[in-house]
Amino acid sequence: MKLSxxxxxxxxxxxxxxxxxxxxxxxxxxxxxxKSMAGHSxxxxxxxxxxxxxxxxxxDKKGSLNLASLRAIYREILSSARQxxxxxxxxxxxxxxxxxxxxxxxxxxxxxxxxxCDTIAxxxxxxxxxxxxxxxxxxxxxxxxxxGATQEALLNxxxxxxxxxxxxxxxxxxxxxxxxxxxxxxxxxxALAQCRHWLAVHLPKVKLVExxxxxxxxxxxxxxxxxxxxxxxxxxxxxxxxxxxxxxxxRPGNTTRFLLLGQEPSPATGKDKTSLLFTLPxxxxxxxxxxxxxxxxxxxxxxxxxxxxxxxxxxxxxxxxVRGHADRPDFRRALLRLQKQTRDLRILGSYPEER
Numbered sequence: 405m406k407l408s409x410x411x412x413x414x415x416x417x418x419x420x421x422x423x424x425x426x427x428x429x430x431x432x433x434x435x436x437x438x439k440s441m442a443g444h445s446x447x448x449x450x451x452x453x454x455x456x457x458x459x460x461x462x463x464d465k466k467g468s469l470n471l472a473s474l475r476a477i478y479r480e481i482l483s484s485a486r487q488x489x490x491x492x493x494x495x496x497x498x499x500x501x502x503x504x505x506x507x508x509x510x511x512x513x514x515x516x517x518x519x520x521c522d523t524i525a526x527x528x529x530x531x532x533x534x535x536x537x538x539x540x541x542x543x544x545x546x547x548x549x550x551x552g553a554t555q556e557a558l559l560n561x562x563x564x565x566x567x568x569x570x571x572x573x574x575x576x577x578x579x580x581x582x583x584x585x586x587x588x589x590x591x592x593x594x595a596l597a598q599c600r601h602w603l604a605v606h607l608p609k610v611k612l613v614e615x616x617x618x619x620x621x622x623x624x625x626x627x628x629x630x631x632x633x634x635x636x637x638x639x640x641x642x643x644x645x646x647x648x649x650x651x652x653x654x655r656p657g658n659t660t661r662f663l664l665l666g667q668e669p670s671p672a673t674g675k676d677k678t679s680l681l682f683t684l685p686x687x688x689x690x691x692x693x694x695x696x697x698x699x700x701x702x703x704x705x706x707x708x709x710x711x712x713x714x715x716x717x718x719x720x721x722x723x724x725x726v727r728g729h730a731d732r733p734d735f736r737r738a739l740l741r742l743q744k745q746t747r748d749l750r751i752l753g754s755y756p757e758e759r
Contacts, residue, residue, distance in 0.1 A: 425481070429488055436489025446489045447537045449567040450670040452482055453756030457675070483513025493517045493536040495527045501619040501639035507571040507662045508540040522616075524553040528561040531665045539563065539665035545573070546659045548594050554663070555711050555723060558681065558752055565679050565753030567664030575599055575653045578622055578645040579632040586610050590621035591634035599634055601654045670755045672729040677706065677757040680730075680739075681723050682746035683713060691722070694745045701738040703728055721748075729754040 405413075439446060459478065460471055486492045494512050497504035498520025508518050519536055521527045527539040542551045575595055579586060588611045589603075595618050596603070603612065610632075615621045619642075621633035626643040633645070640647050670676075684690040698705055707725040712718075728735050730751050743749050 428481070429485065432485035433488050435485075439489065445537055445666065445668055446486050446492050447494075447666060449664060449666070450673050450756055453567070453675075454673050455482075457673075479510070479513045480515070483515040486512075487515040491515075491517060492538065493519055495519045495521050495530045495536040495539040497521060497524060497527060497541060497617070499617060499619045499623070501622060501636065501642040502617045503571060503573055503636060503660060504540055504542060504662065505619070506636060506638055507569045507660070510571070511540070511567075511569050511664070512538075524551075525557050528557045528563055528665065531563040531667065532561060534667060537666070538566070540569065540662050541665065542660055543568075543663045544661050545594060545598070546657060546661075547598055547655050550709055550711075550723075552711065555709075555721075556714070558723075559714065559721065561665075563665040563667065564669045565663050565755055566666035566668070566670040567755045568677070568758050569662040569664065570758055571660050571662065573598070573653065573658045573660050574636065574651050575618075575634045575658075576637050576640065576647050577632055577649040577652055578625055578635055578640045578643075579648055580626065580629065580645060582646045582648060585630060586632045587630040588613060588628070589632045589634065590615050590624045592616065592618045592621065595621075595634045598653045598655070598658055602652045606649075606652075664755070669753060672731055672754070673756045675757050676727075676729040676754050678726045678728060678730045678735065678754040679723070679752040680726070680750060681721055681752060682742070682749040683719060683721055684746055690745070694722075694742060695724075697738050697742045697745060698726055700741075701734050703735065703738055727757065 436446065456475060456478065459474060463469055463471060463474055492512065494508055494516055496508040496518055500520060505518065505520070521530065524541050527541050530536045531539040541554045543554050544550045575598065586607060589607065590613050593614045596612055596614065615624065618633070618635035619639050622635040622639035622643045622645060625631040625633035626645055634652065637647060637650065682694070684694060695705065695708065704727040705724065706727055709723045710720040711723065713721050730736065730739065731754065
């Protein structure tokens with residue numbers, strides 16, 4: 405078939421897509437009206453998770469459309485639908501071009517009002533007070549482990565965990581020019597730790613300076629001769645920096661997990677995860693008995709971590725992730741048993757599992 409004929413065929417398909425998107429937008433507007441009358445949030449992570457899973461089953465595995473492309477297309481369709489319904493405001497750990505900003509942008513799309521916050525505690529506070537519809541906070545990195553500030557905020561916050569995002573973290577060496585000596589390098593402490601070996605080999609004499617975010621490091625590098633930063637390629641675009649080296653992280657699979665915070669608990673989707681926390685009495689075997697509750701109900705533990713309890717020296721808070729939704733009957737029975745084995749048991753949220 406000639407190129408001109410193929411293009412006419414594509415034009416006809418595009419015309420159909422536009423008409424279908426207009427129909428979808430009209431229905432989304434009515435859904436938004438009904439949500440508003442019922443007092444529900446525009447952001448519905450469980451509904452979106454179910455939608456993605458259903459759409460992925462419709463893709464021809466032998467066809468040209470891959471799942472990543474499908475998700476990218478529908479991310480913007482859903483972003484537009486939320487805007488039609490009144491818009492969503494989402495807080496993230498700023499400044500602009502941080503990895504948290506990138507995670508929020510990839511999850512919520514271009515039509516979302518993304519609000520930068522200076523601290524993780526500020527994000528929790530904005531969600532708790534209803535100033536934003538959702539918040540995005542880092543919870544753990546595949547190489548560096550848990551983010552203590554988020555765990556601390558979870559102890560005191562009232563927001564629900566309603567989703568998660570996994571972002572592949574790819575650090576780049578950024579500077580104002582492609583050549584020339586580097587005397588100082590700015591970045592976030594975790595980024596410096598994740599590139600420790602590479603820095604020791606390639607920049608052993610360069611002064612390393614910790615700053616509040618990788619984006620802040622890029623901003624500083626853009627203003628100083630002889631300065632560089634470890635940050636994302638996206639930060640290079642925003643701050644007009646040159647990328648000297650890509651993928652300088654020591655571990656190629658470096659990934660950060662982020663939590664989505666909201667004001668409403670997320671209903672079950674069929675593939676969920678529950679996060680909870682508790683403390684334990686000082687008795688021999690207390691942790692073994694507590695975790696044994698999940699084994700007895702054949703519930704899969706995904707993560708167990710401890711953190712010092714605030715104001716209680718040598719006491720610890722345990723953070724646990726379990727596969728399943730807290731509304732399931734077997735899960736509810738497990739929680740009733742767990743309550744007898746622990747103190748201060750609190751469900752932080754049940755939400756769609758991304759992996």
